[in-house]
Amino acid sequence: MASFQDLLKKTKSEISEISGEELQKKLESGDKLILVDVREKEEQEQGNIPQAHLIPRGILELKIEDIVPIRDQEIVLYCAGGTRSALAANALKDLGYNRVHSLIGGYNQWAKEKRATEKKVFLNSEQFERYSRHILMPEVKEEGQVKLLQSKVFLVGAGGLGSPTAYYLAAAGVGTLGIIDDDVVDRSNLQRQILHNESRVGEPKVESAKETLKALNPDVNIITYREKLSSENVMDIIKDYDVIVNGCDNFPTRYLINDACVFLKKPLVDASIFRFEGQVTVHMPFQGPCYRCLYPEPPPPEMAPSCQEAGVFGVLPGIIGCTQGIEVLKILLEIGQPLVGRLLVFDTLKMKIREMKIRQDPNCPVCGQDPSIKELIDYEGFCRLAGGDR
Ligand SMILES: [Zn+2]
Structure with a gap:
């Protein structure tokens, strides 16, 4: 029976991983890459890498096609330390995405290296309820509602x-x-x-x-x-x-x-x-x-x-x-x-x-x-x- 460590090792050998330095270069060069933060909402509230789409791991497969309809689009996933994003990269590979990378060391390493981060504003639960018919619309979503509130x-x-x-x-x-x-x-x-x-x-x-x-x-x-x-x-x-x-x-x-x-x-x-x-x-x-x-x-x-x-x-x-x-x-x-x-x-x-x-x-x-x-x-x-x- 394989342990989790075995599984992770096998997964990491099958996917592509990139360092913070490589990611920063890609972002700065204006590459049309899609960055996805797969951490949980409470973690995302503490800060994220600019330009990232915030999609917790649990709903990644459900949501990814809305954001990335094209299978050979380059995608970089990150989590807190690089484990969940490695498993997530594997799942996207199974969905047919063929240029997926996982960020080595995740957000924590990125922040430790003093690279750019930002803090997004999120709606509270009452606001989520009040504006739910807006949030449902892809043209508005939570981001749009935050924009209206600001x-x-x-x-x-x-x-x-x-x-x-x-x-x-x-x-x-x-x-x-x-x-x-x-x-x-x-x-x-x-x-x-x-x-x-x-x-x-x-x-x-x-x-x-x-x-x-x-x-x-x-x-x-x-x-x-x-x-x-x-x-x-x-x-x-x-x-x-x-x-x-x-x-x-x-x-x-x-x-x-x-x-x-x-x-x-x-x-x-x-x-x-x-x-x-x-x-x-x-x-x-x-x-x-x-x-x-x-x-x-x-x-x-x-x-x-x-x-x-x-x-x-x-x-x-x-x-x-x-x-x-x-x-x-x-x-x-x-x-x-x-x-x-x-x-x-x-x-x-x-x-x-x-x-x-x-x-x-x-x-x-x-x-x-x-x-x-x-x-x-x-x-x-x-x-x-x-x-x-x-
Ligand atoms: Zn005039």
Whole structure:
């Protein structure tokens, strides 16, 4: 009868082993090699080799084909000391993988040799449960969820558009939501602004929003700004956020946010609603058009009635705000095709959605080749002059 030592000796003679030095060379040379950490989760939490896929030994055979569909892909496995990874390399050989190596001395030796390590953030058990439908998706997984929890999104307005966007982003586990709004809840808001309710009429919108969002997901950090966005505060406020979402309905703010996002190179998920119609697009600075590429100047007042005058159909802000929310998640996770250079127009009466191509203007006053606007201007004055301030 063979002992474990015999088995290990036999296994090691049948597989390929590489040293830390060889692995480091391979990683540095940009070889397309797949590195797999086969230790248990508690061990992985203490640190891992950068770029490693974390797949505990027990589920390696189950998961490996998802990550490595091609059998002659070069793979390096490591465990703590080089034993489990040797046995694992043998198992992968049986599955048909023909370029598998086991790291001699494992993670412990690697760390002792002072080679690069990193510490990944993991979800706790409650988060695992809360975000399980995300984690199930290969496009998100635990890694994507951690990324969302570490992300910061800034919402302009806690009204018709900001309500559904913030509600769903909080539910999806975007870790920090900044919300600016200087208004208080009015009964006429409640027909569409679902973050607020009857008992909060007269309360600041940002406080009402925070209460609703915290009740839904206590994980999310809500930062409130009960003020008006202006040339004085915008750069300082938005500089630390990853994505900016516009849910405001006046022209000075729209131009202000656009210019600030171009200057700071922040993705801006923009939308507008009018009666039965809504529009959504993503302004990715210097990769697609900005708002000024489309509208260098505000329209004359008779062309631009506000919600207050023209009315807005219930549910419509929900559709448009949720579309903004989806775009935010895609940008944060770097998946799919964001609405860059495309304007979606929803006509809810006919229930038709049109997509219009929109182009970057090389002569755009803010993101063009020779921009005339290089710093924030007086937006109230600019819109008054153009006659668009409503
Ligand atoms: Zn532009």
